[in-house]
């Protein structure tokens with residue numbers, strides 16, 4: 197099929213096929229690289245937040261609690277600041293006041309929480325059940341479609357290891373009176389040590405990260421497509437100017453020579469291959485002229 201095409205059409209066709217293949221291949225690779233980068237960015241953000249929250253928890257446990265606990269014990273009103281989770285939630289609320297982080301969430305989702313705000317929803321319950329069933333799973337990450345947009349979550353199992361925690365989470369009788377007054381005696385009890393009771397979950401929005409990855413893809417893909425298109429046009433022009441136009445001119449001259457015209461000359465001043473061909477043709481034409489003259493003289 198290619199044989200029947202003119203040089204220009206043949207070049208264009210082959211270049212279009214090569215460029216289209218190149219565009220599809222580079223577009224696919226670029227897409228994967230950008231998606232991978234977006235995924236890394238999202239997980240890095242979630243990991244930093246998770247570690248920050250754990251640091252706040254450690255600070256609250258080791259620095260704040262010893263100071264507050266003695267006062268909290270004798271206080272008629274329960275002082276929630278002695279509870280790390282309480283501090284963590286306040287810290288996160290402050291973070292969320294920042295516009296950039298208003299769609300970020302932190303939750304210590306529990307099957308049987310003290311504060312019903314921490315009650316695991318269906319999705320979180322499934323995660324906790326997975327942690328219970330798979331004791332070796334230390335982290336579950338994934339994407340979730342939510343009404344506000346797509347989110348990425350990192351969940352870790354929550355296991356209580358300190359017996360001192362059970363003072364408030366074993367039975368209502370063991371818990372401080374002021375706590376029962378504040379929280380009631382129904383929720384957050386009968387917790388057991390070294391068992392998965394809930395999950396720490398960080399949820400961060402991803403739409404923005406992926407939208408910027410997608411627009412980066414369109415920009416680079418667009419630039420590549422324009423470069424390929426320009427190359428196609430330039431190669432075509434060069435081919436026309438330097439090869440096809442000169443070849444058709446030579447074909448016309450050859451036609452004229454073949455029909456006996458002696459004035460027709462292969463005019464080519466370039467020193468490239470076509471120029472050399474023209475010079476060779478001119479020499480051939482002169483030899484032909486001489487041969488013809490000799491033939492006619494013999495008659």
Ligand code: HEC
Nearest residue numbers: 279281282304306309310311314356358360361363364384
């Ligand atoms: C003085 C009583 C008390 C002690 C001791 C205590 N907690 Fe709590 N815990 C609470 C209260 C009250 C809440 C609810 C706080 C709130 O409103 O955010 C709570 C909430 C929690 C939550 C969030 C889930 C939920 O139940 O709402 C976790 C997780 C938790 N505690 C773990 C621990 C761990 C781990 C320890 C031991 C280091 C501990 N607690 C010690 C009283 C206590």
